[in-house]
Amino acid sequence: MTTNTTLPTPYEAGAVFSTDATSMGPLTIEEDAALQSGERVMTLNMGPQHPSTHGVLRVVLKLDGEVIIDCDPVIGYLHRGTEKLGEHHRYAQVIPWTDRTDYVAAPMNNLGCVLAFEKLCGVTAPERAQYWRVIMSELARLASHLVWLGTHALDIGALSMSLYCFRERELILDLFETFVGARLTTNMMEIGGFSRPIPENLPGMVRDFLKIFPERQQEYADLLSANPIWMARTKGVGVIPADVAINYSLTGACLRGSGVNYDIRKAMPYCVYDRLDFEVPLGQHGDTYDRYLVRMEEMRQTIKIIGQALDQCERMDTELMAWDSEYVIPPHKGTMTTAEDMQRHFIWVIKGFSPPVGEVYVAVEGPKGELGYYVVSDGSPLPYRFRIRAPDFVNLSSLPYMANGSMLADVVALIGTIDIVLGSVDR
């Protein structure tokens, strides 16, 4: 007796397969119209787990063959409600949340947030702290640009760039680790300056890094700038004219690649940028290759800025923290030995402080563009409104403009050239 252990195929079971499209259920109006008109448009879902989307970006593309006719970015997969959290924490407690937005350049986020709170309270950090803020935030810009270059080149096909760039980024993270002990979410700055001392070996380490880095960056430029494949993939791709860039509120390299001279470090100098000598690189054509050149030149200028800032603050011997009895955290000295110091410190941390009623908008030139913090105070210890103007959120809104009419393979180049970090886009 033989037993048939295999299941019958659907054909054997008598299933009826129809080639009629309506057998899968009623068509929507759009599908019906598309069928009737003979249109051949395919909707392609890209993401949210696509490796070239730098996180959790989903892009819904409508394709005619390989040409994109419509592009709809869908974001929000990493939305953590940082602004709502900011309204439920005391001012000093909000600063660590900003590390988590643009996590590849955490000190830059700290800087913008801290400058906004200081402007609200009327506190000014000491000069030496401002120099070190510049140094640390410029190192963060360098780290962010390295991540951008590595992933952007990886998307387009230059695999080894990501290995080289992350190698140099490790050196920068080592500098952060020497200073504060953390590498990614550093929580470096506080209202009034730095509460930690600068380690004695840190300036030397930064100088060593400044010696190493320009040669390494030249290697990257040698690998990419004249590379025929790189130029074929980037030149003439994603062109944004200057007026369109302004119209889309682009900032950072996306705006300067189109030739618009808007760098907040020059236009409205904060910290000590008005004492430092650097240039703002501008692009000519507004395409992906120009934005690449602008960011590469920005990295060279950043090296220049850090060197000057180190030279200028080398002999300064002042404190790193402003003294303000109300808005600045009391010094840690004595908190472990005397009851009065401990109580004052404890009460400041637990109760927070109440800034005057008002509102400020402070923007810093982040690695990706204008990083703005809009803080509204109602006189309570909690911010009444804490708004983060994320540069890459606004820059990403120009993706449909750039992608429409281009090829499918260019979308990864365009996403890379906007330089997004989804933690910052979704906040």
Next chain:
Amino acid sequence: MTDKPLEPDSGLTQPETREESEAASIAKESPDAAVASAPVSDVEGMKEVLLDDYTAWSRDHWFHDDIEMHPALIALRAAFPDAVVDAVRFRDETTIHVAPGQWRAICLFLKDHPRLRLNFLSDVTAVDMLRLRENPRFDVVAHLYSLPNRVRLRLKTGVNDGESVSSLVPIWNGANWMERECYDMFGIIFEGHPNLKRMLLPDDWDEGHPLRKDYPLRGWSEFPVMNTERTVGRVRTRWTGRGVS
């Protein structure tokens, strides 16, 4: 691409024509000219406009102690007599409250004014003023920036819940996502927006708008609380000496 000469990475691409190089050099050197791609004649004309009667429009007036000397306020009061509700100065930042009816017209006026030239939209957001005042409930806030003049201006208008304010997308495309986020977080309707739907939250989010002040920190819905009831009795090991249930 190979037949083209390889460009050195010594900076940026070389300008191809003389006009381009002139425009670029002007944009780099002159503080007034921010747009490199603008023709030379346009930049020169802009300079003339700025130099003409320069004392009345100097940078000092943007930060004058008397807020009534603020150029944008003077121009707005002249063009829209009833629109300006209030003007506040705090820490060198000027806020102008305007009536909601002429929101888009005022922004267009400030953008196209030949001397104010507040042509860059930095940010659009909102503030829920629930605990601070009775009426209107929300403030829609726009941060404008002038690329030639290098000054910021904050514009505000008040809307109530359920009312709409005209969208700025016809003026600046950059307002598109900012207003969508604003609708998502506060539920403010922007009239004339081409695609007003949820931005950061899911499209089918039906629990309201989370940045409103009456929205609780953990949301409206009840979270499932796990492990409050034991369906199986506690199993004790023999090492505790209490036996196994």
